[in-house]
Amino acid sequence: MLTISQELVDKIVAHARADHPDEACGVIAGREGVPERFVPMENAERSPTFYRFDSMEQLRVWRDMDDRDEVPVVIYHSHTATEAYPSRTDVTYASEPDAHYVLVSTRDEDETEFRSYRILDGVITEEEVRFLP
């Protein structure tokens, strides 16, 4: 289960809406499984169907987290034309076994889908999301 504050959810959704129709991506850093610090990342691919963190930005952000004893608790990205479910490419490149992979869909203008998964050894497991006020 992912427990996350409504404030962080709103930030992820706002980022996804701002970059639509390209995919948006980023990280929520935190400790002991608690997502705390919102880190929007540049989508180096600037694409409506693909995302990749910029490699230099990723190094900086990962070092920052190391220095603060944080880990990427959440790795999020948006789907802009399909449902908020991991694609085959998402599964292929999933490389953080401890992260919650959050998917947001912006295909509907008025409603945003927000779902969370574990992706481990090619297996997708959806999990419940608890929103804290």
Added chain:
Amino acid sequence: MAIEVRIPTILRTYTGGAKAVDAEGATLDELISNLESLHPGLKDRLIDQGNLRRFVNVYLNDEDVRFLGGLGTPVSDGDTVTVLPAVAGG
């Protein structure tokens, strides 16, 4: 002195859980071969058909080795090499 190689979570199964290991070599290629002899299986996760895997980022100190000399990049004692799987998807 040796070269410190920082290992991401997903590859720590090859290093007995260690976050960083030491290795030697004059180039990145040699360093990775040395790593392989110390931690068998690691090389295959970094290199595919003689090239760095597309979705693995390798940094020498503060630079992505793709912008340096790739596998031919010279390395020396005191350097730090960081391996980070690219975060990517569709």
